[in-house]
Amino acid sequence: MVLYDFDPRDEVPVGHWCTNPTPSLRVPASLTPRVAGLKSFNFLLSDNTGHIGSYYVSASVYAARRAAVSAPTLPYGARGKAKVVVQDAHRLNTWSAAPRGVTVYLQRRAAGTTRWITLGSAKTVAGGIASIPFTSTANGAFRAVLASSVPHETVISPSIGVKVT
Structure with missing residues:
Protein backbone atom coordinates (compact mmCIF):
# COMPACT_ATOMS: atom_id res chain seq x y z
CA MET A 1 0.00 0.00 0.00
CA TYR A 62 -3.06 20.56 12.95
CA ALA A 63 0.08 22.54 13.64
CA ALA A 64 2.22 21.49 16.58
CA ARG A 65 2.37 24.02 19.41
CA ARG A 66 4.94 24.58 22.15
CA ALA A 67 5.61 27.15 24.87
CA ALA A 68 8.57 28.24 26.98
CA VAL A 69 8.43 30.26 30.23
CA SER A 70 11.02 32.63 31.69
CA ALA A 71 10.73 34.71 34.86
CA PRO A 72 13.03 36.95 36.91
CA THR A 73 14.25 36.09 40.42
CA LEU A 74 12.63 38.59 42.79
CA PRO A 75 12.56 39.37 46.51
CA TYR A 76 9.56 38.20 48.54
CA GLY A 77 6.44 40.28 47.82
CA ALA A 78 7.86 41.94 44.68
CA ARG A 79 5.77 42.10 41.49
CA GLY A 80 7.21 40.80 38.24
CA LYS A 81 6.19 39.49 34.84
CA ALA A 82 6.72 36.02 33.48
CA LYS A 83 7.35 35.88 29.75
CA VAL A 84 5.85 33.00 27.76
CA VAL A 85 6.88 32.47 24.15
CA VAL A 86 4.37 30.40 22.15
CA GLN A 87 5.30 28.87 18.80
CA ASP A 88 3.48 26.84 16.14
CA ALA A 89 4.91 24.51 13.50
CA HIS A 90 2.71 24.79 10.42
CA ARG A 91 5.48 23.20 8.35
CA LEU A 92 7.45 20.18 9.45
CA ASN A 93 10.43 21.19 11.66
CA THR A 94 9.79 24.93 11.13
CA TRP A 95 8.67 26.88 14.20
CA SER A 96 7.17 30.38 14.03
CA ALA A 97 5.36 32.72 16.41
CA ALA A 98 1.85 31.69 17.42
CA PRO A 99 -0.91 34.11 16.41
CA ARG A 100 -2.17 36.96 18.57
CA GLY A 101 -4.93 36.12 21.00
CA VAL A 102 -3.86 32.71 22.37
CA THR A 103 -4.76 32.68 26.08
CA VAL A 104 -1.85 31.54 28.26
CA TYR A 105 -2.16 30.67 31.97
CA LEU A 106 0.79 30.93 34.35
CA GLN A 107 0.86 28.29 37.08
CA ARG A 108 3.09 27.92 40.14
CA ARG A 109 3.88 24.83 42.22
CA ALA A 110 5.34 25.80 45.59
CA ALA A 111 8.42 23.85 46.69
CA GLY A 112 7.48 20.70 48.60
CA THR A 113 3.99 20.49 47.09
CA THR A 114 2.41 18.74 44.11
CA ARG A 115 -0.48 21.14 43.39
CA TRP A 116 -0.28 23.68 40.58
CA ILE A 117 -2.02 27.02 41.28
CA THR A 118 -3.02 29.38 38.45
CA LEU A 119 -1.55 32.85 39.09
CA GLY A 120 -2.99 34.68 36.10
CA SER A 121 -3.38 34.74 32.35
CA ALA A 122 -2.69 36.89 29.32
CA LYS A 123 -3.21 36.68 25.58
CA THR A 124 -0.33 36.45 23.12
CA VAL A 125 0.59 39.56 21.18
CA ALA A 126 2.76 39.92 18.08
CA GLY A 127 5.63 37.46 18.16
CA GLY A 128 3.59 34.89 20.12
CA ILE A 129 4.57 36.47 23.45
CA ALA A 130 2.41 36.66 26.57
CA SER A 131 3.50 38.66 29.65
CA ILE A 132 1.80 37.51 32.83
CA PRO A 133 2.15 39.49 36.08
CA PHE A 134 2.84 37.63 39.33
CA THR A 135 3.83 38.32 42.93
CA SER A 136 6.94 36.58 44.22
CA THR A 137 5.79 34.60 47.29
CA ALA A 138 7.33 31.12 47.24
CA ASN A 139 10.21 29.06 45.85
CA GLY A 140 9.05 26.40 43.44
CA ALA A 141 8.32 26.14 39.73
CA PHE A 142 6.39 27.95 37.00
CA ARG A 143 4.78 26.50 33.89
CA ALA A 144 2.49 27.74 31.14
CA VAL A 145 -0.79 26.07 30.21
CA LEU A 146 -2.58 26.91 26.96
CA ALA A 147 -4.84 25.49 24.29
CA SER A 148 -3.25 23.35 21.64
CA SER A 149 -3.98 24.03 17.98
CA VAL A 150 -5.73 20.63 18.15
CA PRO A 151 -9.30 21.13 19.42
CA HIS A 152 -9.91 20.02 23.04
CA GLU A 153 -6.23 19.44 23.79
CA THR A 154 -3.87 21.34 26.08
CA VAL A 155 -0.20 22.27 25.85
CA ILE A 156 1.82 22.39 29.07
CA SER A 157 5.27 23.95 28.88
CA PRO A 158 8.29 22.47 30.62
CA SER A 159 8.48 23.86 34.15
CA ILE A 160 11.22 26.22 35.30
CA GLY A 161 12.54 26.68 38.82
CA VAL A 162 11.80 29.98 40.59
CA LYS A 163 13.43 31.34 43.71
CA VAL A 164 12.42 34.07 46.10
CA THR A 165 15.36 36.12 47.34
Whole structure:
Protein backbone atom coordinates (compact mmCIF):
# COMPACT_ATOMS: atom_id res chain seq x y z
CA MET A 1 0.00 0.00 0.00
CA VAL A 2 1.25 3.49 -0.85
CA LEU A 3 -0.15 6.60 0.83
CA TYR A 4 0.05 9.99 -0.90
CA ASP A 5 -0.50 13.37 0.78
CA PHE A 6 -1.93 15.66 -1.88
CA ASP A 7 -0.51 19.05 -1.02
CA PRO A 8 -1.82 21.90 -3.18
CA ARG A 9 1.73 22.45 -4.47
CA ASP A 10 2.76 18.87 -5.10
CA GLU A 11 2.00 15.20 -4.69
CA VAL A 12 4.14 13.73 -1.93
CA PRO A 13 4.44 10.06 -1.04
CA VAL A 14 4.36 9.96 2.76
CA GLY A 15 4.40 6.24 3.35
CA HIS A 16 4.87 2.86 1.73
CA TRP A 17 4.02 -0.41 3.38
CA CYS A 18 4.76 -3.68 1.69
CA THR A 19 4.35 -7.17 3.10
CA ASN A 20 4.47 -10.62 1.62
CA PRO A 21 2.07 -12.40 1.87
CA THR A 22 -0.53 -9.62 2.02
CA PRO A 23 -2.13 -9.43 5.51
CA SER A 24 -5.38 -7.79 6.53
CA LEU A 25 -5.57 -4.09 5.66
CA ARG A 26 -6.12 -3.36 9.36
CA VAL A 27 -2.47 -2.58 9.91
CA PRO A 28 -1.54 0.71 11.65
CA ALA A 29 0.75 3.01 9.73
CA SER A 30 2.33 6.25 10.99
CA LEU A 31 2.76 9.22 8.72
CA THR A 32 3.97 12.78 9.12
CA PRO A 33 2.45 15.36 6.76
CA ARG A 34 4.77 18.24 5.87
CA VAL A 35 2.24 21.08 6.10
CA ALA A 36 -0.74 21.73 8.41
CA GLY A 37 -4.21 22.35 7.01
CA LEU A 38 -7.03 20.42 5.36
CA LYS A 39 -5.49 17.42 3.60
CA SER A 40 -6.66 14.80 1.18
CA PHE A 41 -4.93 11.45 1.48
CA ASN A 42 -5.02 8.84 -1.26
CA PHE A 43 -4.51 5.20 -0.30
CA LEU A 44 -3.34 3.22 -3.33
CA LEU A 45 -3.72 -0.50 -2.81
CA SER A 46 -1.87 -2.93 -5.03
CA ASP A 47 -0.52 -6.44 -5.07
CA ASN A 48 1.90 -8.37 -7.28
CA THR A 49 -0.48 -8.10 -10.24
CA GLY A 50 -0.81 -4.32 -10.12
CA HIS A 51 -3.21 -1.60 -8.95
CA ILE A 52 -6.30 -2.82 -7.05
CA GLY A 53 -7.94 0.31 -5.66
CA SER A 54 -7.66 3.94 -4.70
CA TYR A 55 -9.33 5.42 -1.63
CA TYR A 56 -9.44 9.14 -0.77
CA VAL A 57 -9.77 10.37 2.79
CA SER A 58 -9.90 14.02 3.90
CA ALA A 59 -8.51 15.03 7.28
CA SER A 60 -7.43 18.15 9.16
CA VAL A 61 -3.73 18.26 10.00
CA TYR A 62 -3.06 20.56 12.95
CA ALA A 63 0.08 22.54 13.64
CA ALA A 64 2.22 21.49 16.58
CA ARG A 65 2.37 24.02 19.41
CA ARG A 66 4.94 24.58 22.15
CA ALA A 67 5.61 27.15 24.87
CA ALA A 68 8.57 28.24 26.98
CA VAL A 69 8.43 30.26 30.23
CA SER A 70 11.02 32.63 31.69
CA ALA A 71 10.73 34.71 34.86
CA PRO A 72 13.03 36.95 36.91
CA THR A 73 14.25 36.09 40.42
CA LEU A 74 12.63 38.59 42.79
CA PRO A 75 12.56 39.37 46.51
CA TYR A 76 9.56 38.20 48.54
CA GLY A 77 6.44 40.28 47.82
CA ALA A 78 7.86 41.94 44.68
CA ARG A 79 5.77 42.10 41.49
CA GLY A 80 7.21 40.80 38.24
CA LYS A 81 6.19 39.49 34.84
CA ALA A 82 6.72 36.02 33.48
CA LYS A 83 7.35 35.88 29.75
CA VAL A 84 5.85 33.00 27.76
CA VAL A 85 6.88 32.47 24.15
CA VAL A 86 4.37 30.40 22.15
CA GLN A 87 5.30 28.87 18.80
CA ASP A 88 3.48 26.84 16.14
CA ALA A 89 4.91 24.51 13.50
CA HIS A 90 2.71 24.79 10.42
CA ARG A 91 5.48 23.20 8.35
CA LEU A 92 7.45 20.18 9.45
CA ASN A 93 10.43 21.19 11.66
CA THR A 94 9.79 24.93 11.13
CA TRP A 95 8.67 26.88 14.20
CA SER A 96 7.17 30.38 14.03
CA ALA A 97 5.36 32.72 16.41
CA ALA A 98 1.85 31.69 17.42
CA PRO A 99 -0.91 34.11 16.41
CA ARG A 100 -2.17 36.96 18.57
CA GLY A 101 -4.93 36.12 21.00
CA VAL A 102 -3.86 32.71 22.37
CA THR A 103 -4.76 32.68 26.08
CA VAL A 104 -1.85 31.54 28.26
CA TYR A 105 -2.16 30.67 31.97
CA LEU A 106 0.79 30.93 34.35
CA GLN A 107 0.86 28.29 37.08
CA ARG A 108 3.09 27.92 40.14
CA ARG A 109 3.88 24.83 42.22
CA ALA A 110 5.34 25.80 45.59
CA ALA A 111 8.42 23.85 46.69
CA GLY A 112 7.48 20.70 48.60
CA THR A 113 3.99 20.49 47.09
CA THR A 114 2.41 18.74 44.11
CA ARG A 115 -0.48 21.14 43.39
CA TRP A 116 -0.28 23.68 40.58
CA ILE A 117 -2.02 27.02 41.28
CA THR A 118 -3.02 29.38 38.45
CA LEU A 119 -1.55 32.85 39.09
CA GLY A 120 -2.99 34.68 36.10
CA SER A 121 -3.38 34.74 32.35
CA ALA A 122 -2.69 36.89 29.32
CA LYS A 123 -3.21 36.68 25.58
CA THR A 124 -0.33 36.45 23.12
CA VAL A 125 0.59 39.56 21.18
CA ALA A 126 2.76 39.92 18.08
CA GLY A 127 5.63 37.46 18.16
CA GLY A 128 3.59 34.89 20.12
CA ILE A 129 4.57 36.47 23.45
CA ALA A 130 2.41 36.66 26.57
CA SER A 131 3.50 38.66 29.65
CA ILE A 132 1.80 37.51 32.83
CA PRO A 133 2.15 39.49 36.08
CA PHE A 134 2.84 37.63 39.33
CA THR A 135 3.83 38.32 42.93
CA SER A 136 6.94 36.58 44.22
CA THR A 137 5.79 34.60 47.29
CA ALA A 138 7.33 31.12 47.24
CA ASN A 139 10.21 29.06 45.85
CA GLY A 140 9.05 26.40 43.44
CA ALA A 141 8.32 26.14 39.73
CA PHE A 142 6.39 27.95 37.00
CA ARG A 143 4.78 26.50 33.89
CA ALA A 144 2.49 27.74 31.14
CA VAL A 145 -0.79 26.07 30.21
CA LEU A 146 -2.58 26.91 26.96
CA ALA A 147 -4.84 25.49 24.29
CA SER A 148 -3.25 23.35 21.64
CA SER A 149 -3.98 24.03 17.98
CA VAL A 150 -5.73 20.63 18.15
CA PRO A 151 -9.30 21.13 19.42
CA HIS A 152 -9.91 20.02 23.04
CA GLU A 153 -6.23 19.44 23.79
CA THR A 154 -3.87 21.34 26.08
CA VAL A 155 -0.20 22.27 25.85
CA ILE A 156 1.82 22.39 29.07
CA SER A 157 5.27 23.95 28.88
CA PRO A 158 8.29 22.47 30.62
CA SER A 159 8.48 23.86 34.15
CA ILE A 160 11.22 26.22 35.30
CA GLY A 161 12.54 26.68 38.82
CA VAL A 162 11.80 29.98 40.59
CA LYS A 163 13.43 31.34 43.71
CA VAL A 164 12.42 34.07 46.10
CA THR A 165 15.36 36.12 47.34
